Amino acid sequence: GAVVSQHPSWVICKSGTSVKIECRSLDFQATTMFWYRQFPKQSLMLMATSNEGSKATYEQGVEKDKFLINHASLTLSTLTVTSAHPEDSSFYICSANSGTQYFGPGTRLLVL
Amino acid sequence: GESVGLHLPTLSVQEGDNSIINCAYSNSASDYFIWYKQESGKGPQFIIDIRSNMDKRQGQRVTVLLNKTVKHLSLQIAATQPGDSAVYFCAERDTFTSGTYKYIFGTGTRLKVLA
Numbered sequence: 001g002a003v004v005s006q007h008p009s010w011v012i013c014k015s016g017t018s019v020k021i022e023c024r025s026l027d028f029q030a031t032t033m034f035w036y037r038q039f040p041k042q043s044l045m046l047m048a049t050s051n052e053g054s055k056a057t058y059e060q061g062v063e064k065d066k067f068l069i070n071h072a073s074l075t076l077s078t079l080t081v082t083s084a085h086p087e088d089s090s091f092y093i094c095s096a097n098s099g100t101q102y103f104g105p106g107t108r109l110l111v112l
Numbered sequence: 113g114e115s116v117g118l119h120l121p122t123l124s125v126q127e128g129d130n131s132i133i134n135c136a137y138s139n140s141a142s143d144y145f146i147w148y149k150q151e152s153g154k155g156p157q158f159i160i161d162i163r164s165n166m167d168k169r170q171g172q173r174v175t176v177l178l179n180k181t182v183k184h185l186s187l188q189i190a191a192t193q194p195g196d197s198a199v200y201f202c203a204e205r206d207t208f209t210s211g212t213y214k215y216i217f218g219t220g221t222r223l224k225v226l227a
Contacts, residue, residue: 004155006155032212034214034215042219042220043201043217043218043219043220044156044201044217045217046214046215046216046217049212049214057212091153093155093156095156095215100146100158100161101146101158101203101205101215102158103148103155103156103157103158104155105154105155106153106154106155108153
C-alpha cells in the first residue's frame with residue numbers, strides 16, 4: 001500500500017510554544033490530506049481537510065487559528081499547533097488518499 | 113449528526129477461533145467503507161474495504177460484510193492469531209455534491225486474543 005510518513009513521531013514542548021507536524025506522502029501525490037486527533041482509548045476525530053494550494057476546511061469546533069494547516073505541495077501538509085497548552089496533548093494522525101485512505105504513523109504531542 | 117457506532121467495545125476470542133466485529137452506520141448515503149486495525153501508539157492500518165454496491169468482500173483471513181438494509185458492517189477474521197490483538201475501527205466515507213469527501217470513524221472495538 002501507499003506510504004504516509006509523519007515527523008516528528010513524538011514531541012514534548014512547553015506551554016505557550018508552537019509545534020509543527022509534517023505529513024508526507026512518500027510514493028504518491030495527494031491533493032487532499034486529512035488531520036485527525038485521537039485521545040487515549042478513543043476514536044479518531046477529524047480536525048480538518050488539507051487541500052493543496054487552497055485553504056484547509058476545518059470541522060466544527062476546531063479553531064483554525066489554533067491549528068494552522070499548510071498544504072504547499074502535493075506531497076506535504078503541515079499542522080502547526082500554535083501556543084500549545086496541556087489540553088492540546090494528544091496523538092495527531094494524518095492521512096492521504098491513494099485509491100483508499102492511508103494513515104501516517106502518528107505524532108504524539110505532550111505539552112507541559 | 114451522522115455517526116458510526118460499534119456494538120461491542122471489547123471482544124475476547126480464543127486463539128484459532130473466528131472473530132466477528134460489528135459496526136452500525138447511520139448515513140445511508142455513504143458509498144464506501146473501510147476497516148482499520150490500530151495497534152498501540154501507531155497509526156491505523158488498512159485491512160479491507162468495500163463499496164456500497166457490494167455486500168461481501170474477502171481478503172486474506174478477513175471478510176467484510178455490508179448489509180445496507182439495516183446499515184450494518186462487519187469484519188470477520190478467520191483463525192484469529194495473537195498478532196490480531198488491536199483496536200479495530202470501521203470508517204464510512206461521506207461524499208458531497210462538490211466531490212469532496214471525508215471519513216467518519218466508529219468508536220472502535222478492542223480485540224483480545226486469548227492463548
